[in-house]
Amino acid sequence: xxxxxxxxxxxxxxxxxxxxxxxxxxxxxxxxxxxxxxxxxxxxxxxxxxxxxxxxxxxxxxxxxxxxxxxxxxxxxxxxxxxxxxxxxxxxxxxxxxxxxxxxxxxxxxxxxxxxxxxxxxxxxxxxxxxxxxxxxxxxxxxxxxxxxxxxxxxxxxxxxxxxxxxxxxxxxxxxxxxxxxxxxxxxxxxxx
Amino acid sequence: xxxxxxxxxxxxxxxxxxxxxxxxxxxxxxxxxxxxxxxxxxxxxxxxxxxxxxxxxxxxxxxxxxxxxxxxxxxxxxxxxxxxxxxxxxxxxxxxxxxxxxxxxxxxxxxxxxxxxxxxxxxxxxxxxxxxxxxxxxxxxxxxxxxxxxxxxxxxxxxxxxxxxxxxxxxxxxxxxxxxxxxxxxxxxxxxx
DNA sequence: TTTTTTGTTGATTGACGAGTCAATAAACTT
DNA sequence: AAGTTTATTGACTCGTCAATCAACAAAAAA
Numbered sequence: 001x002x003x004x005x006x007x008x009x010x011x012x013x014x015x016x017x018x019x020x021x022x023x024x025x026x027x028x029x030x031x032x033x034x035x036x037x038x039x040x041x042x043x044x045x046x047x048x049x050x051x052x053x054x055x056x057x058x059x060x061x062x063x064x065x066x067x068x069x070x071x072x073x074x075x076x077x078x079x080x081x082x083x084x085x086x087x088x089x090x091x092x093x094x095x096x097x098x099x100x101x102x103x104x105x106x107x108x109x110x111x112x113x114x115x116x117x118x119x120x121x122x123x124x125x126x127x128x129x130x131x132x133x134x135x136x137x138x139x140x141x142x143x144x145x146x147x148x149x150x151x152x153x154x155x156x157x158x159x160x161x162x163x164x165x166x167x168x169x170x171x172x173x174x175x176x177x178x179x180x181x182x183x184x185x186x187x188x189x190x191x192x193x
Numbered sequence: 194x195x196x197x198x199x200x201x202x203x204x205x206x207x208x209x210x211x212x213x214x215x216x217x218x219x220x221x222x223x224x225x226x227x228x229x230x231x232x233x234x235x236x237x238x239x240x241x242x243x244x245x246x247x248x249x250x251x252x253x254x255x256x257x258x259x260x261x262x263x264x265x266x267x268x269x270x271x272x273x274x275x276x277x278x279x280x281x282x283x284x285x286x287x288x289x290x291x292x293x294x295x296x297x298x299x300x301x302x303x304x305x306x307x308x309x310x311x312x313x314x315x316x317x318x319x320x321x322x323x324x325x326x327x328x329x330x331x332x333x334x335x336x337x338x339x340x341x342x343x344x345x346x347x348x349x350x351x352x353x354x355x356x357x358x359x360x361x362x363x364x365x366x367x368x369x370x371x372x373x374x375x376x377x378x379x380x381x382x383x384x385x386x
Numbered sequence: 387t388t389t390t391t392t393g394t395t396g397a398t399t400g401a402c403g404a405g406t407c408a409a410t411a412a413a414c415t416t
Numbered sequence: 417a418a419g420t421t422t423a424t425t426g427a428c429t430c431g432t433c434a435a436t437c438a439a440c441a442a443a444a445a446a
Contacts, residue, residue: 004413006423026308027221031403042425047405105308112305114360115219115298124360153373157346160353167307167317180346187380197443199393224433235395240435 010049011059013039018060023102028057028109058119061110065127068098072134083189085138089131090181093158094174101172104165131155142189150188157181203242204252206232211253216295221250221302251312254303258320261291265327276382278331282324283374286351287367294365297358324348335382343381350374 017039021030032053036046050056071092079088092098114121135151143150161177210232214223225246229239243249264285272281285291307314328344336343354370 004422010423027305029222032405033403043404044406044425044427045423048424051405053404108308109305111356111359112220112302115301121360128357128360149373149376153350153377156353156357156373157350157377158353159356160349160351163304163352163356164321164349166304167314167321180342180349183342184346184377184381187384188377191380191383197392203393225435226433236434237395237397237436238393241394244435246434 007049010039010041010045013041014046014050014056015060015063018056019064019106020102022060022109023105026105026109028113032056054117057110057113058117058123060106061113061120061123064098064103064107064110065123068092068127069130071095071097072130076134076138082138082141086135086142086185087182089134089138090154090158090178090185094161094177094181096172096174099162099165099172099174099177104162104172107162108166128155131158146188150185153188154181154185157184200242203232203234203238206234207239207243207249208253208256211249212257212299213295215253215302216298219298219302221306225249247310250303250306251310251316253299254306254313254316257291257296257300257303258316261285261320262323264288264290265323269327269331275331275334279328279335279378280375282327282331283347283351283371283378287354287370287374289365289367292355292358292365292367292370297355297365300355301359321348324351339381343378346381347374347378350377 014035017035018030021035021038022028031043032046033043035056036043039046046056050059072089075088075092076085079085097103110120111124114124132148132151132155135154136147139147139150158181161180165172165177207228210228211223214228214231215221224236225239226236228249229236232239239249243252265282268281268285269278272278290296303313304317307317325341325344325348328347329340332340332343351374354373358365358370
């Protein structure tokens, strides 16, 4: 009963299943069979659509980063005022969509992957670059020359807060993370005056 | 030619080799044979001293955290003045001993391990707890009631800076990391006045 | 000196998992 | 209708690796 045009559907299911399974087990030691099963197909089919397990991982990474990028763009478009733009980026970073257990768990594992897979490293570098340039641009009107430095420290803090979320028990608390980051921002901005 | 009293020597060699190999490959997918070879013995002997691979990983984690703890204590003992104590913690965190490629790479992988191995999670929780209480105590005279919050954000930033170090190419730059963290501290402190 | 404890390894076991293949079937093309 | 492309899977190959075992050697204890 082969319906045609399955490829994109299967691929999307596999990507989501990959993220879910990595997040669930908290590690990259996830078998292709597990992923395929979760996505409702045989492991052979998974290999048919993605050449290798690594390809699946990379597609999953791209998916997460794409979602994040879209959310940031959306938030920026809706933001008003200079400070509003910075806050928008922060809120997007800790929105329920991105800041949920599986996604954060998967994200940490992708970071590990970046240590040994150049392609993964490139993807993360792109994420970091975009985050930094978004932050810097938003901060420029507020902090002038100090924008790049503040962007660097805010970026590090965002990643650090993600990292800490991994160890916490209980549900994720994006609001607390945002307010911690905002505190820092306020402190930095006030100093300039 | 069995000299007696080998156990502690072998164990230490294995722990160091474990950290080195995890840092080198950037992943926990390190075979016991690799570790044993690096430590100059057979894999069977590694299993003889540590029951399992997981035990080796946990011992390696303990070793890293112990070193870090010792360095912080030493720096605190030598520090002068309230602000000096905070700076001492920061400097210890980014000292060449802790802030070097393999150690940082291993540390990130241990964070991943903590997601699936409760014992590893406990160890990291202890690290976070100590870091937070050290920072809070040092900040109390400077920031009063706001000490806990500042400690939380400084802690997140420290971890975030570690995380970023993993992706950077080129040699580690602890000084830059320290100065970024210090900027943040200054901004927070100045606000209170 | 016999026995026990400690150190050490090559060889083996047993499990698991990525990737391939052959086969089957339904749709589309000519 | 014959041929081609797309979808799909069960079975299989081949490699890897954690963990165990059997055996040997030397020191210490009895």
